[in-house]
Amino acid sequence: DTGVSQDPRHKITKRGQNVTFRCDPISEHNRLYWYRQTLGQGPEFLTYFQNEAQLEKSRLLSDRFSAERPKGSFSTLEIQRTEQGDSAMYLCASSLFSTGELFFGEGSRLTVL
Amino acid sequence: AQTVTQSQPEMSVQEAETVTLSCTYDTSESDYYLFWYKQPPSRQMILVIRQEAYKQQNATENRFSVNFQKAAKSFSLKISDSQLGDAAMYFCAYINDSGYALNFGKGTSLLVTP
Numbered sequence: 001d002t003g004v005s006q007d008p009r010h011k012i013t014k015r016g017q018n019v020t021f022r023c024d025p026i027s028e029h030n031r032l033y034w035y036r037q038t039l040g041q042g043p044e045f046l047t048y049f050q051n052e053a054q055l056e057k058s059r060l061l062s063d064r065f066s067a068e069r070p071k072g073s074f075s076t077l078e079i080q081r082t083e084q085g086d087s088a089m090y091l092c093a094s095s096l097f098s099t100g101e102l103f104f105g106e107g108s109r110l111t112v113l
Numbered sequence: 114a115q116t117v118t119q120s121q122p123e124m125s126v127q128e129a130e131t132v133t134l135s136c137t138y139d140t141s142e143s144d145y146y147l148f149w150y151k152q153p154p155s156r157q158m159i160l161v162i163r164q165e166a167y168k169q170q171n172a173t174e175n176r177f178s179v180n181f182q183k184a185a186k187s188f189s190l191k192i193s194d195s196q197l198g199d200a201a202m203y204f205c206a207y208i209n210d211s212g213y214a215l216n217f218g219k220g221t222s223l224l225v226t227p
Contacts, residue, residue: 004157033214042117042204042217043158056213091158098213099146104158 004105006092012111013082020078021108025094032075033102034067035091036060043091049075082112117207119218126195127226133180134190134221136205144210147181147188152202152220161203164188192223200225 005024013019025032030051035043046065048056051072064082069075079086089109093102116139126132138147149161164172164181171179176196180189192199202222206215 035217040122040219042119042206042219043215045214045216048213093158099208099210101160101163102150102158102215106155106157 004092004094004103006090006105006108008108009106010109010111012113014113015084016081018078018080019082019110020076021090021092021110023075023077023092023105024073025075025092026103027073029094029096029103030072031095031098032069033093033095034075034077035093037089037091037107038087046077046090079110082110084112086110087112117205117216117218119205119221121221122219123222123224125224125226126192126199128195128197130195131191131193132195132223134192134203134205134223136188136190136218138186138188138205138207140186140207140209142209145212146208146210147179148206148208148215149177149179149188149190150204150206150217151199152204153198154201158204162190195225197225197227199223 007022032049034046037043047067049069064080067077089107091107093104095102118137145166147164150158151161152158162172162174176193178191202220204220205218208215
């Protein structure tokens with residue numbers, strides 16, 4: 001079991017560019033979550049998948065954000081037309097149960113110049 | 114909406130001493146779960162301890178224990194015999210029984226001094 005992996009670990013981009021992050025959850029976990037964390041804050045929920053179905057999206061997730069989990073395995077989070085306010089750590093986590101332990105990846109840090 | 118409040122942005126403890134991190138939450142639910150997660154610098158977040166609200170007994174995991182006061186909606190974490198490796202951000206989190214995602218507090222940064 002290799003845990004939750006995220007790629008890339010760091011991304012620097014210019015305002016207006018599109019970026020995509022990938023998350024590979026623990027293989028037997030059917031639940032996958034994306035969170036955003038800014039400096040000095042706790043993780044904020046963005047979206048949640050159960051298998052391939054995206055069941056919840058936060059109001060924080062503007063139309064520029066889209067997430068997919070094809071075939072219920074890995075997931076991608078795309079941010080279109082990035083803004084400086086998108087600069088944050090994007091965390092992926094997976095679990096077997098919603099009330100059980102979340103297993104986090106190391107995060108993908110986005111810097112928008 | 115459920116909110117989780119951690120009123121201590123930073124705490125400091127000497128090695129081998131005991132420290133308590135505070136957490137309060139707001140909910141109208143009766144069935145829920147509470148968590149403490151640890152986030153070491155530049156490393157992923159890991160679960161420290163989990164408490165089910167219907168259980169009156171406080172959860173313990175080795176040097177880590179909680180003081181769960183359901184009526185007061187308080188869930189503090191006690192770290193005994195603190196070690197240098199305990200230095201990290203600690204996040205309190207909540208989810209109700211029908212919820213889908215954890216709701217986190219802002220975190221407490223714990224510094225452990227030799």
